[in-house]
Structure formats: structure tokens, C-alpha cells
Amino acid sequence: MTQRNYIAAAIANVITRTGSATPEGEAQVTLGTTGLYRLDAFQSGPLSEDTYYAIGGSLRQNEGYRDSGFPADKGGQVRANIVHDFDNGSIKVSGQYTNDHNIFYLSIPTADPNDPARSLDRYLDYFTGTLDTDQLRAVNIRYRDGAGQTQVQTGDLANGRHIRFGNIGVDYEGDLGEWHVSAKAGYTQGKNHFDALYSTSNPVDANAFASRYLDAAQGAFGAGVTGLGYALAGTGGQTTYDPYADSGLVVSAQYRSIVSKFYSGQGDLSVTRPFDTSIGRHDVKLGAYGALYGASTFAAYQNYLLQVAGNPNVLDLAAYGAGGSVQGYVTNNGALQEAASLNGGNYDGQVVALYASDSWDLTDRLRIDMGLRHEWYSYDGYYRVTQVADLGDATTLADDATRAFTGAIVTSSPKVRATNWTVGVNYDLTDNFGVYGRASQLEVPANASVTTNASGSLASTKARLFEAGIKAGFGRSYLYVTGFYTKFDPLNASFTAFYPTTGRSDQTVSFVGTAENKGIEADGALHVAGPFSVSGSLTVQDPKYLDFANTAGADATAMPCARRTRCGGIWNVRACRCS
Secondary structure, three states: OOOOOOOOOOOOOOOOOOOOOOOEEEEEEEEEOOOEEEEEEEEEEEEEOOEEEEEEEEEEEEOOOOOOOOOOEEEEEEEEEEEEEEOOEEEEEEEEEEEEEEOOOOOOOOEOOOOOOOEOOOOOOOOOOOOOOHHHOOEEEEEEOOOOOEEEEEEOHHHOEEEEEEEEEEEEEEEEOOEEEEEEEEEEEEEEEEEEEEOOOOOEEHHHHHHOOHHHHHHHHOOOOOEEEEEEOOOOOOOEOOHHHOOOEEEEEEEEEEEEEEEEEEEEEEEEEEEEEOOEEEEEEEEEEEEEEEEEEEEEEEEEEEEOOOOOOEEEEEEEOOOOOEEEEOOEOOEEEEEEEEEEEEEEEEEEEEEEEEEEEOOOOEEEEEEEEEEEEEEEEEEEEEEEEOOOOOOEOOOOOEEEEEEEEEEEOOEEEEEEEEEEEEEEOOOOEEEEEEEEEEEEOOOHHHHHOOOOOOOOEEEEEEEEEEEEEEOOEEEEEEEEEEEEEEEEEEEEEEEOOOOEEEEEEEEEEEEEEEEEEEEEEEEEEOOEEEEEEEEEEOOEEEEEEOOOOOEHHHOOOOOOEEEOOEEEOOOOOOO
């Protein structure tokens, strides 16, 4: 499942083996130097004459490639199916359950802003370091609901990308006279809980960072505030932390907690038949597809203050009086801003599609294939409206400007269509040489989740694709050379950008523009002798994004930390500037 904006994404493997008349089983244990322990097992065989079963699955745990202070990956899945063979086909019933966690690593700062010629490797190891920390195992994100009450979204960074889902499916393949019939149906339901720490900012000098908040702290906690200082989060300001005994830096990062419940039911029916005519042989396929699907989503982001180190401490920035007493906090248990972003919504979608294809062999050397698919989409969804709010906690500045639900929702029920087609030709000049070409149109409507996104665009992505090439084959040696050109007009894409209507730069908003890509690719293999061969591929291309715009005026060129910058000879992956 892949969804845009604040809906988390996950990928699951639904490919499985089937049984046969011969019983077989397999078990495998995998151990790794990263604390990896994995068990895979499989068993299959006959249940009765013409009926077979297969069941298998896996369990794993992995400490991870970087030291986060907790296991990076854990979980497993089980899959099973039963197949029954008929005289003219077969039917398979399958099921799957997956419950799996994996960590979401993001880039780490590498250049010291106080001296770009030096790296931060001595504080945050290039190869094993991460800003992920076991101190974010019990996160509380406070926000205001639509009724004006303060609520708490809890999070655990060790949760990672946690997907739980079940799937059942039925698959029939059979021959009815000269027609081959394929009928498939399935249903999936699950929940995806996503917890990750995003490296949204560069490290900064600790004193310079604290000075930004001194006036606001004195205004909130009184003239008795004589200065700001750092302490380990949650210690009441008593366990102080001196950044200058360390790197002299602090860094802020964003914790994102996203929950999505989803379902999907789909069915596909197709028939295929070959026809012989006076001008060649046709292999025609006709089909229909339908699906009902939907998701409910909730997302809350919170900005945290961290030590610049691997598995860092979470820090509080406290306001101290003349006697060293704590007058108040800029942060709240390490949170610089509670509910820095807040989103919620729900959508349901349906799609109906009709499709047809034909492979036409005019001669034994000339083939033309054609395909056409038309789709009708219908969406029904809403998103919850938010505004800036003060949660009213007089002990901290972190709640002064949070996102809050207003209680209002915005609904939409768009209907869209899409048409896709392709035409290709292949002509074998000789037994060793041939030429080929293809033209296609791809149209992808906006995802149904656009109805849960205030900044979403309903524009479809459309692309025209053209390619032509030559091929040569001599036994086990071959060469393909293909030139290609693709034009996206329009291209509906999502970027993290500055959004002027809210003044925020942490939102993923939709942009519509154009793009093109042209190039040439070669793929070949040379059989040397016996079992030895040399193979390789080469692609040269020139992709370009053009004239992207957002209907609300968001600026794609103002994306925070979205490009690499070379600072003093060191590449800083997330840096927009060197200091």
C-alpha cells in the first residue's frame, strides 16, 4: 500500500508457493552480525487426490545497522493456500497474516557548522550512528480536539513502521471450450502505525540556539529569568547538560506518529482466446476489474531538541533564575513544539475498469500488440480542519503555537476517469537481427487520499512514452539498444515545501507541472566459452522537472534541507547552507 502526504507507507510480500503431489518441507535459520536472527519454514503436500496444501512463514529480529538503542526489525508472517485441480483448470484459496516492525533510518548531519572543514564523525559515527534514540520510547504529543479538549497521541520510536494485516484470496484458472477464463478476488484489511524521527534541521551552536528563545522566556516567565540552560529531558532541569563539554551543538528533529487503518476488496475477470484469420493469428483478451478500498488516517508531528551524538540524549531548554531555580521551560520533556503538524481524515474509493488486448502475428517475423484500458474512479472523503492554538500550559513555551482541530471537516466526492493504451511492433529482419518500437499513454488519477488533504490536487498524471530499438542475438550472446522519450504533462507530484497560508515548512503539498526524460539504454551479454559470459548494461538519460506550481502558492524552491550542500569539502546530505 502506498499513500501520499501523512499516510504511512508499507510494502508486503504476497507471493507464495503452492503444493504438489510430492510432500516437501524446508527450514532455514539465518544469523547476522547485526544481531539478526531469522527462521523461515515451509511445508507442502497432498490433502487428497487433486488437492494440495502449502503453508509457510518467517520470524525475525534484527538489532539493526545503526545503534538506535532498540531492535530495528522484528516480526513475521504466515501464509497458506489450498489448490484443487479440475480436468480443465484449477482453483486456489489463499490467506496471509503479517505483523512486522522495521526502523525508518533517515540522514544524519555530517558537517560541523562552526567549522565546516571538520566533520561530526567523532560525535555521530558515519557508519553506525543515528539520531534515533531509545529516549523516545514513550512520546506524548498533546493536541486539542474538535471539542476543545486536550488529547494525547502516544508514540514509541521502536515501533517503527508497524504493519498488521490479513488477506484472503480466491484464484480460478480454467478452459471453457476455446476460451481461457481467469477469475480472481481478494480482500485485505489492516493497520499501519508509523513512528519515525525525521532529521529536519541542521545542528546549530548551542548558545546561538538558546538566545533565540530568551526574550520569549522572559516574557512568559517574568523578569526573574536570568538565562537559559540545557538539561536532560524529564529531570526537572536538575541534571544539567553542557553542550560545550561535547560538540558545542544542539539539533532539532521531528517525531512523526501516523496511524492508518485500511481495507481493500477487488475482483478481476478475464477471458482469452486465439483466432486464426487470413492475415495472421490473433490472441485476444477481454476483461473487467473492480475494487472498493479506503483508509482512515491520523497524523501528529512533534519537534524535539537533541544532543548531537549517536543515540542522543533528549534535551530540555530551561529558564533559570538568579539562584539557579527553574522558572519555566522552552521545551516540554524535550519537545520544542507540541503538535507541530496535525492531520486527520477518511476516504473511501471505488474503481471499475474495462480492458482489452490483442497480440497479432501477421507473419512468423512480424508481430503487433495492442492494449486499451479505461477506468472510472469515484472517491468520497473528508479532512479535519486545523488552526493554531495555545494549550494553556503556563510552564512551557512548547504549547504556545500548536496545531489544533477546529471541529470542522471539509468533504469532497470527486469522480475521475483515465484511459491507458499501448501499441508495439516487433520485426525480425533475420534470425539474428530485429527491430522494435512502442508508443504508450499512461494516465494515473490522483490518489483517493487527496480527499483527506487540504493541499491535494485532483489533477491526473499523464505521460506519453515512446521507444524504439534494435536487437541482435547469437546463441547465448545478445545485445539490445533502445532509445526512449517520455513526456509527463501534467505531472502531479508532492514535495515538502514552504506553505505561505500557514507559514509552515513541514507540510507535504501537491504541485502540478511537467517533466520529460530522454535517453538511450543498452543491455547485452557476450558468451566467452563454456559456462563463462560477460554481461553489462548502460543507461544515459536527461530527466528534467519543469514549471511546478501549487494552487495555494506554496513554493517548491523553498524546501527546507531538501538538497545536498558541499560544506568545506564535506557533503552534508540535509544541509541547505553551510552555517
